[in-house]
Each structure stands twice: as C-alpha cells, then as structure tokens.
Amino acid sequence: MKKILIIGLGLIGGSIALGIKRAHPHYEIWGYDRPEVQTIALEQTIIDHAAPNLCSAEQADIILIALPLEATLETLRELAELELKEQVLITDTGSTKQSIIQLAQELFESKKIIFVGGHPMAGSHKSGVRAADVHLFENAYYVLTEENVALRDLLKGLGAKFIIVNPKEHDQVTGQVSHFPHVLASSLVLQAEEYAVTHPLVRQLGAGGFRDMTRIAEADSTMWTGILLSNPDVIIERIETFKEQLDALSVKIKAQDEKGLKHFFDEGKSIRQNMEIHRGAIPNFYDLFVAIPDEKGVVLRILALLQDFSITNIKINEENREDTHGQLQISFKTETDLERAYQIIQLATDFEVRA
C-alpha cells in the first residue's frame, strides 16, 4: 500500500489530502503539522495517521509539502538530511516556483530523489485546516514544473487540469495574475481607509464593485509577504507598468478624451469577457447569483427548485441595495447545470438572476 506524507495540513494540504483519498481510498495518508492541527485533521478524517515528526518521511513513497514558502525551503533542507526511500517522489504547492526548484536541484540532484514542483491555481482568502475542501481544485489549473505520470495519478481525484510550466515562466505569469492583484486589493483598501479619515461615508458606500475588487485583501498576510519577497523582480516590474497605465489614464481624463476613455473601458470589457476566468475555469465553480427579496422562506423556495442538482456551495452575500436582502450565490459543478438552474429560477420566480 502506498504511503503518502503531507507536510502542512492547512487549506491546501488538507484539500489535497481529501482529493487523494477520493481517488485512492486505500492509500495511507500521513499528515505532519502542529499537534493541534493534526488532531483536527484526524477528527475530520482528512488524514489517516499523524506523523510524530519529519522522520516519518523515511517511510513515505510520496511526500507533498504544503507549507508557507520559507517553511517549504527549510523543510526541503531537513528532508535532504534524512534516509528517504530510493525513488521517493517529492512535490510542493508553493505559490512561487523558482527558489524552490533551485534549492531542490541543489539538494536532490545527486540522489535518486525525484522532485517536481507543483502549484494548484485555486485557493481562497481563507486558510487553515478547517477551510479544507475536496472541491477546491475542481476545474482549476494545477501547474507542474515538469511532466510526471505518478504525480498526475496521485492527484487525479482533485479534478484539476494539469499544465506543465517552467519555473521562470510560472513566476512571471503568476506575478501578473495572482501576486499583483493581491498588491492592488490591499492598496485599494488602504487608500479607501485613508480617505475615510476625511470622508467617513467611504466606509458605508462601498458597494459590490469594491467588495469584488478587495475580497483577497483578507488573505493571510504572512503568506503574501512571503510570496512578494520570493518574486520581487516580477512584482516590482508589474507595479511600474501599472503606474504608467494609471498615468496614461490620468492624461485622458484631464484632456476630457471621451473617445479614449470609452475605448479604455470597451477594451477591458471585451478582453475580460473572452478570458477563461469568465467561463468558470479558474474560479473552480460555475456560479449563479439570485437577488433575494427580504421575505421569509425565499432561500428555501429557490433550493426546492434545485433539488435534483449537485450544488457545490451556497452562500448569501450582503447587498448594499435597499430593495434586496442579499445575493444568493449558488455554485454548480458544470456549466450545463448552471444554465439549467438559471432557466428554472427565471421561469418559476420573478427574482433577478445572473450567471
């Protein structure tokens, strides 16, 4: 029976453990983390056994490290000191890849250990073992720094789409689409708060747009500090080009360049509409939003209409509009379900529905 050791049982390690179990119920999953985290992981049957220390890695066939970046580097150094099995496969989930791959090459190249970098391109602003979710990576991309059939097989229960990307390219691309957006989200929140000192209404009037733009500002600060520090050149360069973009926009506004401004918004709109994220490939669910009036039993009525659907998540987002109580967000596994649910709710109710 294969023994898998997962080091770090937080959001990502916990979710991967659940995904491995789904496809390989007979694999033995060992987990290493702080004792209190291990206790929760055992209680929630995320892992089969708690590893008492890192030496348990010596019995593992596959080791998956799902730790913050600095701790990942430190753990690689510790693993290199152990008597690991011959041909053991080690992988990680770190949000940047160059520094990890470089260190793994230095440590393991002369041994028979196989190291393949990994990065699931889905997650959440939540962290910790309690946020672990078997559906987290469904339909999301999962970057591998090189092809490895055994790793693909291990992770097949996640329902992710594997893609091979070299570490340098990975850090450049994620610098743009993942790391830089976090810089922007937190900057926007801080800018608004500074303005709120003289304009306190700022705190009340932020609506859906502000919420959508800033959700990720609630992400874990230690993790994001580590990410920025491990991809500095790319992120600084992205900040600089963004400044230029904002400057060009200021010039258009000052010049009352109506055509230029409309072109700016039209281009942004059309590019976004054609992006994969719009088609549900990166957020891992197909989401439907229903504006629910402030009436009793409304949520139950909608859910009753969707009885035969496989729903992966339901939540109610607060709404600042006066005429609605909130937005019911229902996540489906497939686009077909999303479209069918859309039709059913539209036909049966007069609620505003959007996908």
Ligand SMILES: NC(=O)C1=CN([C@@H]2O[C@H](COP(=O)(O)OP(=O)(O)OC[C@H]3O[C@@H](n4cnc5c(N)ncnc54)[C@H](O)[C@@H]3O)[C@@H](O)[C@H]2O)C=CC1
């Ligand atoms: N949160 C996200 O959305 C995503 C995160 N990642 C990457 O995955 C990795 C893990 O992230 P999360 O699961 O979100 O973090 P998390 O904070 O939810 O989990 C990290 C776990 O590691 C444990 N830990 C920390 N240092 C340790 C050490 N020295 N020894 C043993 N356990 C230790 C913590 O107790 C915690 O349970 C990070 O490298 C992150 O960059 C990748 C994709 C998405």
Ligand SMILES: O=C(O)C(=O)Cc1ccc(O)cc1
């Ligand atoms: O909260 C979100 O939408 C994210 O951006 C999740 C995320 C966080 C870190 C990663 O390395 C990859 C994905």
